Amino acid sequence: MSGTTHDTVQAIDAVADRVHCIVAFTGRAECPIAEKANKKFIAAGAVDPYSASCLQMLVFFGKLMELKEGWGGMHHLINSLPNFANAYNAAGHYFNDLTMQIADHLKEHDKMLIVSTGNVEELGFVISDCNMVEKLKIFCEFVEASRFFHGPLELVKSGAPVLLLVGEDEYQPLMGPVQKFCEDNEANAVVYDTSSMKLPGIIYVTRPLFIPLILRGALKSLVSTLADAKGLDLDHRYFYGKVDYTVDQHGGHRLDPYLQFPSS
Numbered sequence: 001m002s003g004t005t006h007d008t009v010q011a012i013d014a015v016a017d018r019v020h021c022i023v024a025f026t027g028r029a030e031c032p033i034a035e036k037a038n039k040k041f042i043a044a045g046a047v048d049p050y051s052a053s054c055l056q057m058l059v060f061f062g063k064l065m066e067l068k069e070g071w072g073g074m075h076h077l078i079n080s081l082p083n084f085a086n087a088y089n090a091a092g093h094y095f096n097d098l099t100m101q102i103a104d105h106l107k108e109h110d111k112m113l114i115v116s117t118g119n120v121e122e123l124g125f126v127i128s129d130c131n132m133v134e135k136l137k138i139f140c141e142f143v144e145a146s147r148f149f150h151g152p153l154e155l156v157k158s159g160a161p162v163l164l165l166v167g168e169d170e171y172q173p174l175m176g177p178v179q180k181f182c183e184d185n186e187a188n189a190v191v192y193d194t195s196s197m198k199l200p201g202i203i204y205v206t207r208p209l210f211i212p213l214i215l216r217g218a219l220k221s222l223v224s225t226l227a228d229a230k231g232l233d234l235d236h237r238y239f240y241g242k243v244d245y246t247v248d249q250h251g252g253h254r255l256d257p258y259l260q261f262p263s264s
Contacts, residue, residue: 005033012036023060025053051213055084058209076203083201084210088217094197095218102190103225111160112138115178117145118171120212123219127163131223134237136230145174149181156182162189165215169208192218 009032024037027049034040046052065071116124125142132140182189227234
């Protein structure tokens with residue numbers, strides 16, 4: 001969101017003369033990435049710049065899919081968009097009691113597992129690594145649902161908390177076996193499922209597109225409540241440090257042996 005990430009600026013420079021148009025989504029109007037882009041979408045001033053940028057991307061790529069592939073959902077997306085804020089707030093109230101219960105339960109744990117897939121896969125990863133680990137000092141492992149049965153079962157059986165994030169897209173069935181396993185093994189599991197939640201003004205066919213942001217609001221509330229319960233400062237990243245390892249300096253490290261072809 002800063003528009004200053006060095007590797008991203010380098011990537012833009014690398015392709016600038018090979019692409020027709022560079023489109024930037026950023027939280028700042030005055031930044032290197034915005035300056036280099038042909039078209040820019042700025043989320044500066046938004047209450048939540050990340051969500052604002054995601055909504056801009058939905059509209060941009062929705063229109064692109066309509067023009068290129070004949071996607072028929074664009075009018076539903078546009079009609080639903082003005083109601084996003086109300087739906088977002090409704091979700092916060094929907095999950096409020098669950099959030100308070102979970103935070104009180106999790107505050108004594110230092111290990112956790114988060115499982116998700118499909119449209120909410122990235123959300124699971126971000127909440128795990130950028131929030132639970134870096135900000136709350138919880139050793140949290142993110143697992144995509146289709147890989148759940150390839151290793152983390154012992155952690156489930158140990159009693160470590162498991163957060164299951166269930167989306168509403170075509171990948172949702174992949175969470176079924178995970179939920180069944182947790183149920184059969186009496187796992188310490190909590191399910192975030194929006195399927196029975198009312199989202200006022202959001203047209204049904206667009207729900208899978210908005211659900212990642214809706215769930216993000218609920219989980220960010222959990223992170224904030226858990227930070228208060230643990231007496232931690234969310235502005236401080238406990239397991240995070242900027243390092244000097246960059247593509248520019250180290251992109252070719254140890255590649256040479258693999259790039260040489262045997263002489264004929």
